Amino acid sequence: MNISVLVTGNALQVGETAANLIAAHLGLRPSPILGIATGSSPLTTYAHLAQLRRSGHLDVSRTSAFALDEYVGLAAGHRQSYRSVVDREVTTRLALDPTRVFVPDGNADNLDAACLDYEAAIRSSGGIDVQILGIGTNGHIGFNEPGTAFNSRTRVAELSASTRGDNACYFPSLSDVPTRCVTQGIGTILEARRIVLVASGEAKARAVEQALQSAPDTACPASALQGHSRVTFVLDTAAAHLLNPATLAPMQHSSR
Ligand code: F6R
Numbered sequence: 445m446n447i448s449v450l451v452t453g454n455a456l457q458v459g460e461t462a463a464n465l466i467a468a469h470l471g472l473r474p475s476p477i478l479g480i481a482t483g484s485s486p487l488t489t490y491a492h493l494a495q496l497r498r499s500g501h502l503d504v505s506r507t508s509a510f511a512l513d514e515y516v517g518l519a520a521g522h523r524q525s526y527r528s529v530v531d532r533e534v535t536t537r538l539a540l541d542p543t544r545v546f547v548p549d550g551n552a553d554n555l556d557a558a559c560l561d562y563e564a565a566i567r568s569s570g571g572i573d574v575q576i577l578g579i580g581t582n583g584h585i586g587f588n589e590p591g592t593a594f595n596s597r598t599r600v601a602e603l604s605a606s607t608r609g610d611n612a613c614y615f616p617s618l619s620d621v622p623t624r625c626v627t628q629g630i631g632t633i634l635e636a637r638r639i640v641l642v643a644s645g646e647a648k649a650r651a652v653e654q655a656l657q658s659a660p661d662t663a664c665p666a667s668a669l670q671g672h673s674r675v676t677f678v679l680d681t682a683a684a685h686l687l688n689p690a691t692l693a694p695m696q697h698s699s700r
Pocket of ligand 1: 485
């Protein structure tokens with residue numbers, strides 16, 4: 445198993461560890477391409493990346509970014525659209541050039557054509573250098589729900605009942621959570637040169653365990669990452685607590 449696993453004490457330390465790793469990788473490229481996730485997991489990572497930029501340890505002037513996914517059908521400017529979340533949490537905080545930040549279009553007249561265009565845009569940028577991922581409680585990555593083929597590409601997909609339930613906290617009620625999304629496919633995600641997955645909290649422990657310790661299976665989309673040669677999981681102790689160190693090689697612990 446190729447995946448490196450770093451275990452830190454809490455979500456803040458997850459963010460610090462992941463951001464240091466990501467900044468080091470971005471620093472190797474003249475015009476780096478960052479793959480960004482939304483949701484709560486990477487917020488501490490973005491906060492620490494912002495701190496690195498402010499202190500002069502990260503130059504983002506030539507960085508471009510591609511988001512993983514977007515809800516279908518939320519009105520333009522909706523606070524919970526991933527375009528709005530990315531503007532708030534990533535573009536503004538990291539002071540990225542907004543013209544270099546891309547989010548799938550969940551309101552395109554022709555969604556299938558927009559998905560193909562998004563793939564083409566990633567490809568013509570040269571591809572993702574470092575992809576940040578969260579993980580769903582059901583093991584999804586991007587919005588690739590259990591059952592998604594590992595060679596899937598950017599497309600319109602249905603959100604599972606469990607994912608809609610998990611994300612209902614961001615909306616007035618469950619019925620306001622969109623039922624469909626545009627998401628990069630698992631095959632698209634696996635083309636990133638490096639992948640850093642961040643997870644914290646007990647609710648993610650089962651998904652993390654399945655991703656790392658079960659044989660790759662579409663029942664746990666994140667288990668597809670076992671087929672990639674440069675993946676790091678940065679976890680807090682709660683998200684890591686079901687892992688068996690004896691079955692992981694190599695596994696690095698860095699508890700602080
Ligand atoms: C978000 C995304 C999802 C989230 C996952 C975890 O762009 O692609 O896979 O990473 O749903 O969400 P949080 O971090 O909110 O628990």
